[in-house]
Amino acid sequence: MSHANLEQNDDLITLNMGPHHPSTHGVLRLVIQTDGEIVRTCKPEIGYLHRSIEKIGENLEWYQFVPYTDRVDYVCSMNSNLAYALGVEALLNKKPETAVEIPLRAECIRVLFAELNRISSHLVSVGAAAMDMGAYTPFLHGVTQREFINDILEKTCGARLTYNYICIGGVMRDLHEGAEAEIKAFLDQLEPAMHSFNALISTNTIFRARFAGVGVIDREKAIAYGMVGPNLRGAGVDWDLRRDRPYGLYPKLKFEVPVGKAYAGSKGVLGDCYDRYIVRLLEIVESIKLCRQVLDMLPPPSEKADDPIGGYRVDVTKKLRTPPKGGVYTRVENPRGETGYYIVSDGTKMPYRMKIRTGSFTAMTIFETLVPGMMVSDVVAFIGSLDIVLPEVDR
Amino acid sequence: MNFGPVQQAIATSLSSWGFGAAAEPAALLILLLIPFGVAFSISGVAQYFERKVSAIVSRRYGPSTAGGEGVLRLVVNLAFFYLPAASRQSIEKTVANLPGVKQLLHFVRYFGLGQIVADGLKMFLKEDIVPRDADRFLFRGATYMVMLASFVALAALPISQNFYLTDFSVAAIYTTSVTGLVVVGLLIAGWGSNNKWSLLGGVRAVAQIVSYEIPVALCIAAVAMWCGTLSFQGMIAAQYQPGIFSFLGWNLFQSPFFFILSFVYFTAGMAECNRTPFDMAESESELVAGYGTEYSGLRWGLFFISEYTDMILVGGIYAALFLGGYQSPFFEEHIVALPPVWEALAHGAIFSIKFLAAIGVMMWLRWTLPRFRIDQVMRLAWVRLIPLSLICLFLLAASMLWFGQNGQVASVVYGRFVSSPVVRPEAWQTLSVWGATLAACVGLVVLAKKYGEPKPMPENVRKALVGGEG
Numbered sequence: 001m002s003h004a005n006l007e008q009n010d011d012l013i014t015l016n017m018g019p020h021h022p023s024t025h026g027v028l029r030l031v032i033q034t035d036g037e038i039v040r041t042c043k044p045e046i047g048y049l050h051r052s053i054e055k056i057g058e059n060l061e062w063y064q065f066v067p068y069t070d071r072v073d074y075v076c077s078m079n080s081n082l083a084y085a086l087g088v089e090a091l092l093n094k095k096p097e098t099a100v101e102i103p104l105r106a107e108c109i110r111v112l113f114a115e116l117n118r119i120s121s122h123l124v125s126v127g128a129a130a131m132d133m134g135a136y137t138p139f140l141h142g143v144t145q146r147e148f149i150n151d152i153l154e155k156t157c158g159a160r161l162t163y164n165y166i167c168i169g170g171v172m173r174d175l176h177e178g179a180e181a182e183i184k185a186f187l188d189q190l191e192p193a194m195h196s197f198n199a200l201i202s203t204n205t206i207f208r209a210r211f212a213g214v215g216v217i218d219r220e221k222a223i224a225y226g227m228v229g230p231n232l233r234g235a236g237v238d239w240d241l242r243r244d245r246p247y248g249l250y251p252k253l254k255f256e257v258p259v260g261k262a263y264a265g266s267k268g269v270l271g272d273c274y275d276r277y278i279v280r281l282l283e284i285v286e287s288i289k290l291c292r293q294v295l296d297m298l299p300p301p302s303e304k305a306d307d308p309i310g311g312y313r314v315d316v317t318k319k320l321r322t323p324p325k326g327g328v329y330t331r332v333e334n335p336r337g338e339t340g341y342y343i344v345s346d347g348t349k350m351p352y353r354m355k356i357r358t359g360s361f362t363a364m365t366i367f368e369t370l371v372p373g374m375m376v377s378d379v380v381a382f383i384g385s386l387d388i389v390l391p392e393v394d395r
Numbered sequence: 396m397n398f399g400p401v402q403q404a405i406a407t408s409l410s411s412w413g414f415g416a417a418a419e420p421a422a423l424l425i426l427l428l429i430p431f432g433v434a435f436s437i438s439g440v441a442q443y444f445e446r447k448v449s450a451i452v453s454r455r456y457g458p459s460t461a462g463g464e465g466v467l468r469l470v471v472n473l474a475f476f477y478l479p480a481a482s483r484q485s486i487e488k489t490v491a492n493l494p495g496v497k498q499l500l501h502f503v504r505y506f507g508l509g510q511i512v513a514d515g516l517k518m519f520l521k522e523d524i525v526p527r528d529a530d531r532f533l534f535r536g537a538t539y540m541v542m543l544a545s546f547v548a549l550a551a552l553p554i555s556q557n558f559y560l561t562d563f564s565v566a567a568i569y570t571t572s573v574t575g576l577v578v579v580g581l582l583i584a585g586w587g588s589n590n591k592w593s594l595l596g597g598v599r600a601v602a603q604i605v606s607y608e609i610p611v612a613l614c615i616a617a618v619a620m621w622c623g624t625l626s627f628q629g630m631i632a633a634q635y636q637p638g639i640f641s642f643l644g645w646n647l648f649q650s651p652f653f654f655i656l657s658f659v660y661f662t663a664g665m666a667e668c669n670r671t672p673f674d675m676a677e678s679e680s681e682l683v684a685g686y687g688t689e690y691s692g693l694r695w696g697l698f699f700i701s702e703y704t705d706m707i708l709v710g711g712i713y714a715a716l717f718l719g720g721y722q723s724p725f726f727e728e729h730i731v732a733l734p735p736v737w738e739a740l741a742h743g744a745i746f747s748i749k750f751l752a753a754i755g756v757m758m759w760l761r762w763t764l765p766r767f768r769i770d771q772v773m774r775l776a777w778v779r780l781i782p783l784s785l786i787c788l789f790l791l792a793a794s795m796l797w798f799g800q801n802g803q804v805a806s807v808v809y810g811r812f813v814s815s816p817v818v819r820p821e822a823w824q825t826l827s828v829w830g831a832t833l834a835a836c837v838g839l840v841v842l843a844k845k846y847g848e849p850k851p852m853p854e855n856v857r858k859a860l861v862g863g864e865g
Contacts, residue, residue: 015591023680037595037769132680134671134766140453195862200763202860206672207765263852278856285859376595377768380681 012040019048023132023380026390039379042371044364049394057354062088062320063168070162072356073392075124078117079334081166082110086247087330087341088168095324103311105299106170111249112294115287120149121335122280129277129384130201133210138201145193148186170313174301187288194284202281211274212264215370215382218271226362229337231386234260234276241333253293258282273385321349336360336387356395360388438703439511445758452762462504466512467491521692526589533587538697540580545704548573552711553627555721555742557735562628567615570712578604581676581686588689596685599769600676606776607666613784614660617791618646618716631720641727645719651832652787657717659784664709668702671761675769710753721746794828
């Protein structure tokens with residue numbers, strides 16, 4: 001057992017925070033030793049949710065693996081789908097005879113839904129962070145908005161959590177009738193709703209005091225420990241794959257990349273919990289902008305499914321029987337940071353090797369360094385601000 | 396100790412039935428049942444309102460549609476257990492469609508009243524688990540300790556002029572010291588559970604509640620100094636003002652320092668009740684459930700009832716100290732002159748409205764605010780509230796010296812304040828103290844804006860987050 005390795009000290013209490021704890025966001029287990037309220041050592045124990053998804057991927061045909069990517073990160077499964085689909089398409093594009101050209105409409109729908117899913121994922125994240133701080137109401141306001149997104153996605157995909165929608169060669173089916181108007185109406189009411197959410201909790205003095213100066217991940221540490229996504233940008237590193245290594249439709253879109261700037265005022269430090277939290281909220285604002293731009297450039301649907309402009313999917317089943325040999329690594333910007341798919345093909349109908357790199361997993365490494373010295377309440381704040389999702393950690 | 400006219404009336408009737416020497420203690424026991432009844436029923440009602448308030452604050456429906464059909468089904472199934480299921484269902488259907496029952500069920504469903512029954516039933520029927528390695532004596536004793544501390548304090552609550560349980564010369568000190576015993580119960584609950592989370596919760600409860608006793612005591616000291624008495628009835632008597640605008644006599648409007656102290660008392664009282672944002676001892680997202688982690692069923696429910704009883708106490712004492720107790724804001728002189736029974740009813744209703752409003756504010760804050768950290772809670776007590784209440788106490792004393800006021804109402808016989816000599820400062824004196832304090836506050840705010848903490852975040856970020864109005 002892990003806590004046998006920890007230094008034995010009679011003055012310290014060994015606390016098992018999890019795997020069944022209200023605010024470890026799943027089955028995370030932290031073995032912490034506390035001196036009263038102050039944490040002296042912390043050791044994260046992971047693996048309670050390991051399903052060996054990567055190994056399963058090596059035993060399934062290419063397109064059969066898409067539903068499993070939903071389960072890698074179920075809070076933003078649309079983005080996980082996109083990462084895998086882009087990976088396989090990059091593999092197919094290695095040889096001209098198997099190259100895939102994604103229809104424009106499919107690209108638009110992909111980005112639109114990825115951004116909607118990003119909004120819903122961040123809503124859960126900031127709401128759960130507030131709930132960890134003891135404020136229940138903001139969480140309910142957050143999931144109320146998420147519910148609208150789930151409704152829209154359900155009408156198109158038929159699912160509310162694990163969408164299995166973005167597939168290799170496009171998307172599963174076209175947008176449902178009236179989707180554009182629904183999304184527009186949703187975005188219009190989301191902005192005032194987010195303003196009231198922020199007035200309720202984000203600018204609250206107690207909340208700011210709880211997050212300011214806590215769990216400071218500075219620039220060097222963030223890069224050294226491989227933090228990604230909002231956790232990296234919260235530390236002041238201006239890095240976003242959608243802008244710096246663009247994929248899909250993103251080069252054509254205009255948006256800003258919010259970066260942490262010690263937003264918590266005089267007590268705030270660059271890279272503290274509050275910065276990461278605010279970066280997520282600002283990303284919601286940017287995602288709203290992105291969705292509006294995509295809706296403006298969305299081409300009308302055409303009769304043919306594989307029409308290069310108005311189609312939604314090209315058939316790749318034949319090409320996938322004999323894909324090119326070799327490995328490919330694609331990464332996309334998920335709500336929880338870079339998600340990378342390393343796919344090795346030996347030219348058969350199944351991948352030879354599949355490796356998934358996720359943001360939450362690398363975020364776990366920083367606990368051992370950063371948590372000692374915090375108070376027990378701060379550990380909860382720290383977990384909440386890192387926005388880890390346990391299935392993504394264990395896969 | 397004075398036990399009020401009602402206790403004497405009960406004792407007289409009991410002795411006429413042949414109780415003899417046991418009449419007085421028996422009457423006291425009967426009286427003591429009343430706060431239990433009040434606290435139990437109010438806990439149910441308060442829980443119902445807590446759900447409603449949380450639902451309104453969170454803009455959702457909440458369990459507001461829970462109906463009475465389940466209770467009806469349970470009753471029918473128990474009464475006709477020997478019949479087959481189909482006929483029981485048809486009986487249930489018939490009963491539910493009876494003219495009176497149909498409307499009743501609709502009413503219950505509309506207001507969600509079934510939830511109270513369901514919660515109560517659940518609490519009673521759940522298994523009472525004592526962990527294997529727990530200290531059984533302490534584990535069970537903690538519940539009674541917490542209950543005792545909360546309920547005994549209810550005895551001194553001034554419900555009305557003619558009807559109350561007891562009032563004595565140190566009632567205010569009595570209530571604060573007795574509610575302080577809650578902390579012992581919470582600590583032994585934390586220790587006896589043999590659970591590390593419980594222990595942390597118990598230790599937090601001790602640190603927090605003991606610290607917040609001090610501002611509470613200072614607030615009571617200020618009011619006692621002003622009114623010249625520590626008895627609640629005496630304090631309320633000192634706030635009596637004849638005429639239409641009775642509320643002008645309330646302590647809250649008598650001095651600006653009382654105005655500040657009322658906020659101090661409310662904050663500290665909320666901290667003593669262990670309510671969010673001060674629910675350090677329970678803090679379910681950090682300590683699982685704090686001192687209550689190992690408790691289940693009714694034993695946990697008793698902690699819950701004790702928490703609501705504490706809220707009633709804090710609300711009631713807040714009203715007695717600052718809001719004129721059971722007095723009406725207008726036309727108090729007419730209500731005082733009513734016959735005793737009507738007076739007791741009217742004043743009881745007004746008092747209930749006052750403490751229920753205080754409870755409502757506590758619920759509203761609970762569902763709006765996040766929780767402090769333990770060091771922030773302690774800092775708030777020792778660095779903010781205690782110095783602030785000390786300053787207010789000294790300034791109040793200074794203003795009383797200026798007014799030449801030194802506790803003339805101490806000689807008031809309980810309750811009979813209509814003819815008592817209430818010495819008040821002149822209107823211009825009161826107003827000048829108010830003016831000076833307001834000017835000082837404005838000056839402090841200006842200084843804070845100039846030299847205090849800068850704006851929390853850049854203006855464009857702030858605008859993106861909370862919109863134009865800021």
